Structures are given as C-alpha cells and as structure tokens.
Amino acid sequence: MMFPEEKKVYVFELDDVIFSKKDYLLQVYYLFASFIEFTETVPAQADLIQFMKDHLERQGEDLLFECAQQAFGLDQKYKENFERLHVNAILPVRLQLFDHINILFRALKAEGKHICILTKGNPLEQLNKVKFVDWGEYENEVKVYFLDELIFRGIVPLDFLADEFTVEPSAIQFVD
Known part of the structure; x- marks a missing residue:
C-alpha cells in the first residue's frame, strides 16, 4: 500500500x-447476566443475555436496562451495577x-x-x-x-x- x-x-x-463494539457490549451483558443470576437466581443467565443481545441488534443500546427491567422484573438498584460494568468490566475474552x-x-x-x-x-x-x-x-x-x-x-x-x-x-x- x-x-x-x-x-x-x-x-x-x-x-x-x-x-466491534458489539463484542465489548456482549461481554458486559454476559457479566451482568451472570451477576443477576448469581444474586437473584432468576432470570436465567442465558435468557437475560439473549434478551439483551436481541435488544442490542434490533434497537441498539438505548434503554436496554429499562427494557430488561420491565421484561424480567429487575430491581432498579441493579442499574448502577449495569452502568458500572460498562466502565470497569474485566472481560473474559480480549477484543480483536x-x-x-x-x-x-x-x-x-x-x-x-x-x-x-x-x-x-x-x-x-x-x-x-x-x-x-x-x-x-x-x-x-x-x-x-x-x-x-x-x-x-x-x-x-x-x-x-x-x-x-x-x-x-x-x-x-x-x-x-
């Protein structure tokens, strides 16, 4: 060249x-869903991840937590955890x-x-x-x-x- x-x-x-920014976001969603399942036992991690992935692909990042909160009955107190993960998540897989x-x-x-x-x-x-x-x-x-x-x-x-x-x-x- x-x-x-x-x-x-x-x-x-x-x-x-x-x-791909999506690669970053999906790992954040994975970590968040794991945290929610561990803390609350429901919803299942896989269900929450799939919901978040589908929302991201159809509607983007906007109001993702609020839609997940409505769909799964998540407590508002977890919004701070969700936002904090975007800033300081320790990703399981390197971004390529x-x-x-x-x-x-x-x-x-x-x-x-x-x-x-x-x-x-x-x-x-x-x-x-x-x-x-x-x-x-x-x-x-x-x-x-x-x-x-x-x-x-x-x-x-x-x-x-x-x-x-x-x-x-x-x-x-x-x-x-």
Whole structure:
C-alpha cells in the first residue's frame, strides 16, 4: 500500500473502526447476566443475555436496562451495577482488531507513519476497552487520546494532535 507522503499521522476511532463494539457490549451483558443470576437466581443467565443481545441488534443500546427491567422484573438498584460494568468490566475474552485494521496498521508502520486513537465517549469506558484490546505487535506503538477529555479541557483535538506529533494539522488523516 502507498499512503500520501504529506500524511504523517493516522487517527482512528475505537468502536466499530478498529474492533466491534458489539463484542465489548456482549461481554458486559454476559457479566451482568451472570451477576443477576448469581444474586437473584432468576432470570436465567442465558435468557437475560439473549434478551439483551436481541435488544442490542434490533434497537441498539438505548434503554436496554429499562427494557430488561420491565421484561424480567429487575430491581432498579441493579442499574448502577449495569452502568458500572460498562466502565470497569474485566472481560473474559480480549477484543480483536478487525483483520483489515491489522493489515492497515502493518502497512502504515512499514511506511513510518504514526498511528493513534482519538475516541469519543465516556473516557473511563473507552479506557476500559483499550485495556482489553489485543494490540498484538502494536502494544507500545499506538497512542490513545480521549476526545471528550480534550474538549472538556478546552483543547482543540486537531491542534493537540499536531503538537503531540510535531506535524502540521494538514499532515493528520482521520480514518473512520
């Protein structure tokens, strides 16, 4: 692969760009369902997981807990546990980079390009995802930045990245 000479830094999002966000969420749902079954004995873990998976595929993440709560009679007190798991779950299985991302990263590194992640969303949840990505040979190669944190601090992300990598903003390529 050949990349434009003027582009020095390639910036990626995490979710559904370098790995499947669904892979993360399904593991969170598995952990939550296990916790509920262990704590309350009902509903069965498999039933709750299937419900959550179906909801995710048909309606997305929005109101997932509330729908599960209504369908299974879950106590409202478990909503905090559900939300906390999104931020600090210890995943049973590592998150895998998409095959095409592995190929792209390899090609970028071969041409001496910098790779970084600029991810939006709750920085704590995004950091948790980063911890469980199987980075393979890129473990110490990829820098991660949190868009919401930069914006909260009043920092313009493009300018910040340009300074970090000592390049002009025009040398940065966003990949989505």
